[in-house]
Amino acid sequence: MTVFKVKNKDKRSSQEAQFIYSPFLILEMDWKSGRLVFVAKRTRASSRLQQLASEKLLPLGKFSIFGRNISPKIKPLKMMKQIIAFGASNSKNSINKKLASYVANKMEGFEITILDLNDFEMPIFSIDRENENGIPPLAYEFKNHISNSNGIVISFAEHNGSYSAAFKNIFDWISRIEKDVWNSKPMFLLATSPGGRGAKTVLQIAKSKFLRMNQNTIASFSLPSFYANFSEERGIVDESFSRMLENELKKFTDALQKTNVRR
Numbered sequence: 001m002t003v004f005k006v007k008n009k010d011k012r013s014s015q016e017a018q019f020i021y022s023p024f025l026i027l028e029m030d031w032k033s034g035r036l037v038f039v040a041k042r043t044r045a046s047s048r049l050q051q052l053a054s055e056k057l058l059p060l061g062k063f064s065i066f067g068r069n070i071s072p073k074i075k076p077l078k079m080m081k082q083i084i085a086f087g088a089s090n091s092k093n094s095i096n097k098k099l100a101s102y103v104a105n106k107m108e109g110f111e112i113t114i115l116d117l118n119d120f121e122m123p124i125f126s127i128d129r130e131n132e133n134g135i136p137p138l139a140y141e142f143k144n145h146i147s148n149s150n151g152i153v154i155s156f157a158e159h160n161g162s163y164s165a166a167f168k169n170i171f172d173w174i175s176r177i178e179k180d181v182w183n184s185k186p187m188f189l190l191a192t193s194p195g196g197r198g199a200k201t202v203l204q205i206a207k208s209k210f211l212r213m214n215q216n217t218i219a220s221f222s223l224p225s226f227y228a229n230f231s232e233e234r235g236i237v238d239e240s241f242s243r244m245l246e247n248e249l250k251k252f253t254d255a256l257q258k259t260n261v262r263r
């Protein structure tokens with residue numbers, strides 16, 4: 001089901017209106033009250049949609065509700081930009097997952113989804129596996145999270161100076177779906193470790209690779225000595241690191257302002 005928003009172009013209303021387009025029906029929703037004001041069968045609605053398409057339609061993505069039992073009252077959709085965040089680690093108590101969640105949750109006015117790489121465990125990538133069995137469905141699922149988001153926050157665990165195997169495996173699989181792995185979304189790359197270098201080596205690797213793949217803004221921040229500088233209750237406790245983080249976060253949120261709401 002696809003939702004379209006029409007800006008002041010609908011002759012019957014000067015308000016913004018919302019059109020919900022399903023295989024069966026097209027519904028028009030009063031933007032302010034959230035009431036359904038128009039219902040038609042798809043065949044009749046199609047020409048109306050085409051007319052609207054020739055005006056300025058802004059597709060908002062997927063929306064799965066209703067079926068045939070339509071409630072006369074529908075809540076207006078929350079029009080929030082979507083952020084996905086994850087620690088690039090499969091450790092249950094990942095400090096990078098904690099940092100990624102902390103940073104994403106600092107961002108007010110966005111819908112935040114925290115992913116766990118354990119939910120995307122796949123066979124180790126090999127070209128032979130791909131040729132024999134294709135790309136695993138979990139890779140497509142992960143990729144959907146990327147393409148349906150407005151921005152991406154990743155905090156990298158450093159394993160022997162590089163990506164964790166868990167992240168690299170997902171990265172390899174999704175890179176087989178589409179070359180533009182990160183779909184040109186603004187990214188905030190983070191890294192932390194218990195040691196004093198704060199996993200800077202893997203952060204540099206990720207940043208230089210992603211800068212070549214993605215023309216959009218890529219902000220970055222590394223937090224050294226995680227256990228000394230981070231508190232579960234208060235977040236980053238060191239003031240200078242906190243300031244550095246805020247500066248990079250601003251770069252990221254400024255880039256997000258330029259993106260359209262996705263649904």
Ligand SMILES: Cc1cc2nc3c(=O)[nH]c(=O)nc-3n(C[C@H](O)[C@H](O)[C@H](O)COP(=O)(O)O)c2cc1C
Binds near residue numbers: 087090096161195
């Ligand atoms: C196999 C392995 C290799 C590691 N290599 C590094 C390393 O190169 N640099 C580093 O700073 N920490 C290294 N560490 C320590 C990690 O920074 C530490 O385990 C951290 O908690 C990983 O992040 P996570 O908790 O998000 O998984 C390594 C840990 C493991 C298990």
